[in-house]
Amino acid sequence: MLEDELGPVVQRLILGERLRELRDAAGVELDEANDRISRYRGKLSKIENGMLAAKETELEVLFKLYEVPGPVADEVRKLGMEARKRATPERVPDWSRQYVALERAASEIRMAYAEVPGLLQTLEYGQAQLLRSPVVTGADVVGMAEARWQRGERLRRANAPKVWAVLGEEALYREVGGPQVLRRQLQRLREFAHLPNVSLHVLPFSAGASPALSCPFTLLYIERARATIAYVETLTGSDYLRSTGAYSLAFEHCQRDALPEDDTRALLDRRITDLDQ
Structure with a gap:
């Protein structure tokens, strides 16, 4: 893996862990949430495992399904933006979790x-x-x-x-x-x-x-x-x-x-x- 790919990887992993936490807290099954964002089985699993970055529209659907409060949604939106970047600076700034x-x-x-x-x-x-x-x-x-x-x-x-x-x-x-x-x-x-x-x-x-x-x-x-x-x-x-x-x-x-x-x-x-x- 190239060095300049590591930044987005970090953010994808963090984003995936946060989305898994939110889904668990909401008591929503993986398949149910996956069906809401994609017709392709397994996509959400890849997102939660850090293999894919969720799109803006997909995040909004999940926020509604999980009933995510505004401040938490804003934090995850920021993670999503970073995860979708092709490259990031040498240092990735710290934030919650x-x-x-x-x-x-x-x-x-x-x-x-x-x-x-x-x-x-x-x-x-x-x-x-x-x-x-x-x-x-x-x-x-x-x-x-x-x-x-x-x-x-x-x-x-x-x-x-x-x-x-x-x-x-x-x-x-x-x-x-x-x-x-x-x-x-x-x-x-x-x-x-x-x-x-x-x-x-x-x-x-x-x-x-x-x-x-x-x-x-x-x-x-x-x-x-x-x-x-x-x-x-x-x-x-x-x-x-x-x-x-x-x-x-x-x-x-x-x-x-x-x-x-x-x-x-x-x-x-x-x-x-x-x-x-």
């Missing part, structure tokens, strides 16, 4: 973070972290933390993606929410570390500098689109990048210098014991 939709569509996830990333957080840790955010309102903290926890629970399912995560050793010491919140967070990490689809590594202090940890990021591989997208967090938002070479190389170096999985689990056990005292 983008990352969650891509994470749900990903078959492989690679992460490098100096703190525990949202996907692996407990509810308490997530709340404590979000409360310090300069861009998250207090009213949104509990809901956002709950959503992070639920995303992590998906990793326990049979069809969960394969996850490789490298955390800086500082994540095991920074007392986000206090020592007991950190202790329960480390216990959750230990649970994830025993899942067959999760490979967890800690990059020790002794490894020295790591470009991967100085700029937290996630690499999402979307198998059905044959595309890898880099999700890069900033203080006030995030970007989706089509050029992932530098991020893939940084992750490889970070993972290479990190502790093996067995040593990582042993270090988690020691830190949990320390926090018990």
Whole structure:
């Protein structure tokens, strides 16, 4: 797939996930909705899977069928416009639900973070972290933390993606929410570390500098689109990048210098014991 095709692919995947969510929420069967927009069986399935971009007229029919409120319809219309483009800029601007939709569509996830990333957080840790955010309102903290926890629970399912995560050793010491919140967070990490689809590594202090940890990021591989997208967090938002070479190389170096999985689990056990005292 050509690099300049990845932008529309991202938007098609996001659009498809949003339309599936709206259809499920409305309790409408796939075949019924498909019949409303096309005489060709399977078209809506392709739209929901990110293989096709829905036309403007098709979206309007679905909005009416699903009884989609105005603000949500406006958001999805914007997604539809982006999905129908033939090319997009190097950076795809972030807006509501983008990352969650891509994470749900990903078959492989690679992460490098100096703190525990949202996907692996407990509810308490997530709340404590979000409360310090300069861009998250207090009213949104509990809901956002709950959503992070639920995303992590998906990793326990049979069809969960394969996850490789490298955390800086500082994540095991920074007392986000206090020592007991950190202790329960480390216990959750230990649970994830025993899942067959999760490979967890800690990059020790002794490894020295790591470009991967100085700029937290996630690499999402979307198998059905044959595309890898880099999700890069900033203080006030995030970007989706089509050029992932530098991020893939940084992750490889970070993972290479990190502790093996067995040593990582042993270090988690020691830190949990320390926090018990």
